[in-house]
Amino acid sequence: MPWIQIKLQTTGEQAGHVEDLLMGLGSVSVTLEDSKDQPLLEPPPGATPIWDDTTVTGLFEADVDTDLICAAIHSDLGSHLPIKVEALEDKDWIREWMDSFEPIAFGKRLWVCPSWKTPVDPNAVNMMLDPGLAFGTGTHETTALCLRWLDGADLQDKIVVDYGCGSGILAIAAALLGAKTVYCVDNDPQALTATRDNAQRNQVSDRIEVFPPGAMPEIQADVMLANILAGPLMSLSEHLAGLTAPAGRLVLSGILQDQANDVSTTYQQWFNMDPAAIDGDWVRLTGKKAN
Template sequence: MAWLQLHLATTEQHADAFQAALENLGAVAVTLTDGADQPVFEPPPGTRPLWQNTVVSALFEKDQTPELILAALTAQGLTAEASHHETLEDQTWERAWMDDFSPMQFGERLWIIPSWSEAPDPQAVNLKLDPGLAFGTGTHETTSLCLQWLDGADLHGKTVLDFGCGSGVLAIAALLLGAGETTGTDIDPQALIASEDNARNNGVADSLALYLPEQMPAD
């Protein structure tokens, strides 16, 4: 089955109205993306800031036509600044992004394993982690180098501070590799939520203290 994907350029002020109208017209999915390379840095949990120039993309079954959809939007007083459409062939969408994230080894002992994969070496130190909102999955060079260093270090009984912890991957890896007292801190509250969830999934939540910088204990 093929799908029609329609892309509409609009503004931050009108994006929600376009989204609601497209959903009412039968869109099975609506996505909002940046239309002019305007970064929106990690927002506080529960907020959703948009870009001044926003592209609203809607996915319809192929029997819909872009001309009729645009006419229906115009009848509601919604006219896009620009538009284009494309045909998408069907695929297993819920698995498409998973193909780019597979088990990764760092050093001799440490692996990062996504939840949908089997551990290549069940006897290794296997850290369970899925990509999420917070930075740190092991794919970036800086994270990879830190993970390799941790794998080669003697961490037993050591105190570890993960400053700018993101997903918590380094702190969790340190704990799984034998570290003792471990603390993570980040300016992004979403990162602390992700770190706590990931620590819990790896059975080390009770050993990882997490703080915003201004909440760090003085000692």
Template sequence: MPWLQLKFRVPRAHAESTEAALEAAGALSVTLLDAGDEPQLEPGPGETPLWSEILVSALFEADPASQALVERLAASLTTQTATPPTIERIEDQAWERVWLDDFKPTCFGKRLWVCPHGQPPEAKEAIVVWLDPGLAFGTGHHPTTAMCLAWLDGADLAGKKVLDFGCGSGILAIAALKLGAARAVAIDHDPQALEATGDNAAANAVAERMEIYLPDAAPDTTYDVVLANILAGPLVSLAPKLISHLRPGAALVLSGVLAEQEDAVCAAYRDRVELDPTKHCEDWVCMTGLRKLEQSP
């Protein structure tokens, strides 16, 4: 079925009322996106991205009545929008598979590959994570995830127990299991992320060795490796909790941090973690280290 797409920009203050008006007029879906370059990588629960200008995209059925309705809506919105509204006919396609156009088999480190289903790598000795991220963050292509995957590829994970805090698609926990970890626990506050993680774990035949939890339901225990690819603010506020999950001598991997945020995040961990030299990729950093052995009084 084809669709009619009405698209325009509005100031952030008008976004919610505009969305409600479009839904009341019969829009089948309304999408709000950043109209500029103000990334909001992972808002917290209940938070709304604070973009200053919003790109609004509304889909309607492509029939004569809807065409007339969309044209009237576009005319009525002209004085309220930052740009003139546009109307475009969109042909139907397998929307849930569109992301595959930009998702190709990719190697991280020497042997770890992340591949969409049905696209195996050419490397003969590859360890493959088959992935469909669904609606969750994490295909490995963002520098923050790529640095974590490269670290995992070079680590000795045989028999280890791993925590992936803020698991997204589950890519890091699954990679750890594929690389020899005995068990993994994946935690995220987003139910869609937990669903994607479960599906991807099953597709990679590691579901029996993985436990998946919302934060409040997760076990209070220690691990051999703790991975947290989230954002600098949560990494700082969660430092006591993440450190408590590290057994003495355990490895910590922190990512999702911009270069200018490095000092603040390091300061939150260095008293209890012996930090390695920071790894950099584009504007992002990845911090690793080992929890310090307990000192005798």
């Protein structure tokens, strides 16, 4: 069965009201998309950030009276609002969504592969990770920067911390690449659940331990990973330094280029910092803890 798609642009503040309006007019689904390529960084638990300029799309059955729906929208939101109405070909939408994800290589050894895809190289280090609600599937520059560093590191029998683990992608990569134990910390219970589930899927549950902040034991990590945001990285600097062993490696991301100098300067109290690695607007900072 074909469908009718009704699309309009609105503000982030009004997006929720527009979504409710379309559902009330009989839409079988409503999607919200970024209109102007505005980045949304990792939200705190329970928060649902919306773009300042949002495109709201309602999906309706083909026999709907589009004139009546458009009149109702204009009556509620104002006659000045442009509305785009278009026919939409019927498809297997689940299959369409699944086909849009392909295995991705990070460095020479490491691949991230959706569970429904066959790994490109069965002899590589293949992490099976499906897109989900928790932050981190490898497609964002900050995650890719960290994965490429892990791919080139010697992690055999190392103790690793993934602070702000999200989906567990960095932790699981470290375990697959030889780490002995990976301690995962996140303030979002959903992230801890996702990390456990993904660790089990990749058969590394015995080397992954998850904790909310404040509950992790006092350990000395050979590698400290933190892919969060510049502000939290600076406020956590003393704590993360204290959890890192002498001569331990530090890997930080979630940092914009214009924030890199401040973050690097903060960590120079404990680490000998390397030049930043850059990917688009984002950077990765690394360093080695002083003895």
